[in-house]
Amino acid sequence: MPYPDSEMQHDTTTFNRHYLCPCGKHTVHSLTDPAGKTQHQILCPTCSLTFTVVHIPANRITQGQGLTLTLVRLVPLKDHLQHQKWVQKLHDLQRKVLKRCTEKHLPTFMKVVLSPEQPADRWKMLCTLAGPPTRSLKAFLNYGPRAQERMIRNHFHLARLPQIMSGLAVEDAEVQRLLSELTELGNKIHLQELRFLERGHVLQGKSVQQRHSAVVRAQ
Numbered sequence: 142m143p144y145p146d147s148e149m150q151h152d153t154t155t156f157n158r159h160y161l162c163p164c165g166k167h168t169v170h171s172l173t174d175p176a177g178k179t180q181h182q183i184l185c186p187t188c189s190l191t192f193t194v195v196h197i198p199a200n201r202i203t204q205g206q207g208l209t210l211t212l213v214r215l216v217p218l219k220d221h222l223q224h225q226k227w228v229q230k231l232h233d234l235q236r237k238v239l240k241r242c243t244e245k246h247l248p249t250f251m252k253v254v255l256s257p258e259q260p261a262d263r264w265k266m267l268c269t270l271a272g273p274p275t276r277s278l279k280a281f282l283n284y285g286p287r288a289q290e291r292m293i294r295n296h297f298h299l300a301r302l303p304q305i306m307s308g309l310a311v312e313d314a315e316v317q318r319l320l321s322e323l324t325e326l327g328n329k330i331h332l333q334e335l336r337f338l339e340r341g342h343v344l345q346g347k348s349v350q351q352r353h354s355a356v357v358r359a360q
């Protein structure tokens with residue numbers, strides 16, 4: 142295609158790399174598109190049957206300290222399927238506990254937080270029950286009553302539920318059971334991801350890097 146001089150142009154550089162597969166006889170092809178998105182394909186007939194590529198967000202491993210970095214490993218397919226099953230179960234449990242708490246305990250939460258007369262005291266009550274509010278006291282006081290209520294309501298979410306439930310001193314064996322099951326499952330998933338990182342196959346070895354660059358006309 143001829144390159145017009147006056148048209149807007151954009152870069153469509155892609156990166157092709159080949160790494161050794163786990164058995165070492167073939168390769169894993171990695172292709173990064175101009176947007177920076179990378180796809181991997183296991184080109185080995187043996188490894189493609191027993192391994193799969195997983196992307197593990199680094200911040201899940203470092204407890205929020207990592208950047209948006211994603212770590213890539215090749216792990217046994219059966220371990221990956223187990224991981225997916227656990228993650229699915231975790232999401233189901235999260236939905237279940239949130240549904241039950243919203244139905245049974247949200248009204249009590251709202252009643253307790255809204256019980257003080259003064260908005261400033263309501264903000265402090267929210268802080269006591271649900272942890273540091275997402276808005277400063279100053280910002281909270283600038284809201285109208287409706288917006289204040291909405292803001293309080295928004296604190297009733299999964300991450301704050303354990304604290305809220307114990308703050309309200311609610312006796313709900315089912316919620317307690319679900320919450321501890323959630324913690325246990327979360328730990329199990331976390332450990333498995335650590336194992337993926339430590340024991341998974343790292344993409345390295347005979348990396349053949351090819352850079353295909355073309356400047357094409359923007360559509």
Ligand SMILES: [Zn+2]
Pocket residue numbers: 162163164165166167168185186187188189
């Ligand atoms: Zn292989």
